[in-house]
Amino acid sequence: MTLRADHVAGAFFVGVGLLIIALSGDLPTGTLSLPGSGFMPKIVAALTIFFGLVLTLRASESKVFATVPWSDAQHAALVVGITALGAVLYERLGFLTTNVLLILALLVIIERRRLLPAVIYSVGVVVVTYVLFVYALKTPLETGPFGF
Amino acid sequence: METTLLSLAHGFSVALEPANAWYAFIGCLVGTLVGVLPGIGPLAGISILLPVTFGLNATQAIIMLAGIYYGSQYGGSTTSILMRIPGEASSVMTCIDGYAMAKKGRAGAALCIAAVGSWIGGTFGVLVLTLVAPPLATIAVKFGPPEYTALLVLGLIFLAYMSSSSLIRTLLMACLGLLLGMIGIDNMTGHFRYSFDLAELGDGIGIVPVAVGLFGLGEILSTPSAGAVKDIISPRMRELLPTRKEWSEAKMPIARGTLLGFIIGIIPGSAHVISSFLSYAIERRISKHPEQFGKGAVAGVAGPETANNAASTGAFVPLLALGIPTSPITAVLIGALMIHGVSVGPTLVNEHPDVFWGFVASMYVGNIMLLVLNLPLVSVFVSVLRIPYAYLYPMIIMFCIIGVYEVNNSIVDVWIMLIMGVLGYALRKFDFDPAPLVLGLVISPILEQSLRQSLIMSNGNYLIFFSRPISLGLMLVSIGLLALAAYAFVLHRADWRTKLAEVEAGEKEL
Numbered sequence: 001m002t003l004r005a006d007h008v009a010g011a012f013f014v015g016v017g018l019l020i021i022a023l024s025g026d027l028p029t030g031t032l033s034l035p036g037s038g039f040m041p042k043i044v045a046a047l048t049i050f051f052g053l054v055l056t057l058r059a060s061e062s063k064v065f066a067t068v069p070w071s072d073a074q075h076a077a078l079v080v081g082i083t084a085l086g087a088v089l090y091e092r093l094g095f096l097t098t099n100v101l102l103i104l105a106l107l108v109i110i111e112r113r114r115l116l117p118a119v120i121y122s123v124g125v126v127v128v129t130y131v132l133f134v135y136a137l138k139t140p141l142e143t144g145p146f147g148f
Numbered sequence: 149m150e151t152t153l154l155s156l157a158h159g160f161s162v163a164l165e166p167a168n169a170w171y172a173f174i175g176c177l178v179g180t181l182v183g184v185l186p187g188i189g190p191l192a193g194i195s196i197l198l199p200v201t202f203g204l205n206a207t208q209a210i211i212m213l214a215g216i217y218y219g220s221q222y223g224g225s226t227t228s229i230l231m232r233i234p235g236e237a238s239s240v241m242t243c244i245d246g247y248a249m250a251k252k253g254r255a256g257a258a259l260c261i262a263a264v265g266s267w268i269g270g271t272f273g274v275l276v277l278t279l280v281a282p283p284l285a286t287i288a289v290k291f292g293p294p295e296y297t298a299l300l301v302l303g304l305i306f307l308a309y310m311s312s313s314s315l316i317r318t319l320l321m322a323c324l325g326l327l328l329g330m331i332g333i334d335n336m337t338g339h340f341r342y343s344f345d346l347a348e349l350g351d352g353i354g355i356v357p358v359a360v361g362l363f364g365l366g367e368i369l370s371t372p373s374a375g376a377v378k379d380i381i382s383p384r385m386r387e388l389l390p391t392r393k394e395w396s397e398a399k400m401p402i403a404r405g406t407l408l409g410f411i412i413g414i415i416p417g418s419a420h421v422i423s424s425f426l427s428y429a430i431e432r433r434i435s436k437h438p439e440q441f442g443k444g445a446v447a448g449v450a451g452p453e454t455a456n457n458a459a460s461t462g463a464f465v466p467l468l469a470l471g472i473p474t475s476p477i478t479a480v481l482i483g484a485l486m487i488h489g490v491s492v493g494p495t496l497v498n499e500h501p502d503v504f505w506g507f508v509a510s511m512y513v514g515n516i517m518l519l520v521l522n523l524p525l526v527s528v529f530v531s532v533l534r535i536p537y538a539y540l541y542p543m544i545i546m547f548c549i550i551g552v553y554e555v556n557n558s559i560v561d562v563w564i565m566l567i568m569g570v571l572g573y574a575l576r577k578f579d580f581d582p583a584p585l586v587l588g589l590v591i592s593p594i595l596e597q598s599l600r601q602s603l604i605m606s607n608g609n610y611l612i613f614f615s616r617p618i619s620l621g622l623m624l625v626s627i628g629l630l631a632l633a634a635y636a637f638v639l640h641r642a643d644w645r646t647k648l649a650e651v652e653a654g655e656k657e658l
Contacts, residue, residue: 020342032610041327044323080566103546107542125546129546129550139202142557
């Protein structure tokens, strides 16, 4: 049997439904006249499993899993990784420092841009945004240990 | 009628206050840019810019955010016509004949027809909204939990039925959204659900991190920087005016697109996308020269562009009259108003007349602003596309982080955005449209509460939904739609939705 995209997608949704039911163990389902907090999640989880199974059963109409293009996955993973690092640093270093580093890293590491233009661009964009939000729009941004 | 006109006059006095008009202008300007830029649609644009409105009052906030929404519909046509890149999904149909007109040296005329059509569609939509929303709100006050449940169920089924991707895929996305919407404290019993001892999840998952993650970050992850810059046709000012023949060919498609768009806009789903597709299909079918479609037919630009703008306005009817979002974008707008302490629903028109009528009047003003902005400044907007995507997307990521973090000052929201970004990327790989997920997330608490209240009211008798006239009517429509969908599903019949999916995927032309 050829593994198709909808086999994988359907299995994922069946898994999500089962996971929700497993996590709902301590939530009371209640009765029809007094539904509990687990009532609706279990119904929706059951529907998710049902639709996931239908998707899997009709998977022959979908593309072959091996043909799903993943050539951009490395780019995507690097963007996610650097953004995650930005999230870790955001409350520690504040808006200005974190975002200068974030944009610089995206430009230099992923896009292979030259260092000087990348530094000028990242500092310029972040400072203009900071001034716009803090002074023009009166929306305070996260400050770091240096007070900005 | 007289009361409506008086209220509208009051709305104009609110909308034309210098500060409010300024924010309408900013919204239209930013919206046009959002529409022009591929990779950042109106939903991500509105969500990212939500914190910008924190310093504003509710009226100014909704005026600006709505300006972004309908501005993006105008802007989306620019890249479609000049580069064959739809700035956002509803402009897909404009690409076909708009770009063909541009290649024939009629780019300016195509842009002008698109802008005028958009203006007429948008303005007509606002006119009907003015007349329809207040009486509809009066009826909606009589809605109880069973009616709301039936209405929301109908909304979900309509969404699935109208979706260009398959019914099952849409329902799966909606279910995932409903499940995400159940995270946090259960309003009726106080139980913590799926919050894994994270206090930040007690209030549930916000719509902003989910929308920004799925549509902002997800789009960036799916768009490799290479190949994002293309040749751009820049029309000159003197080329902007269409000929008399072109105007005459555009007249009726604009009229039909206006009516069709508004009606479809009221229906849940990606109304502006569907309306532009249907308008194109109708224009081609009734044209005396269908062979011209795909080669620069004026009707192929005028109809879809008018329809998608009329639909954008139509989507505000259920939002303002019933407090029910019919699309993820209107869902974010509800969230924005709630942040400003305004609850949207049938009582909005009486409790916050400044917000309601100021917003309605601002749409008249905004549509004129967009017409003035889009024609002479088209070269300026297009020049934004000359910025290499490699420099553009880091800036968008920064705005995503600000947009998400500033809503609750919570880094957990940024992590949710990241997770949703990865999910959005994966969903695109497997041909899932994430829009129903966002809609499911928003209606989840309302649906759950109204369903449980209905069952409590009827002592567990689910026939309550069939024993009250309004909910019975709504349920019958739901059943009818399900039967129609099942008929196509069982017989494997390819209807208009299949064709729309194929056109959106670029597999074939209409």
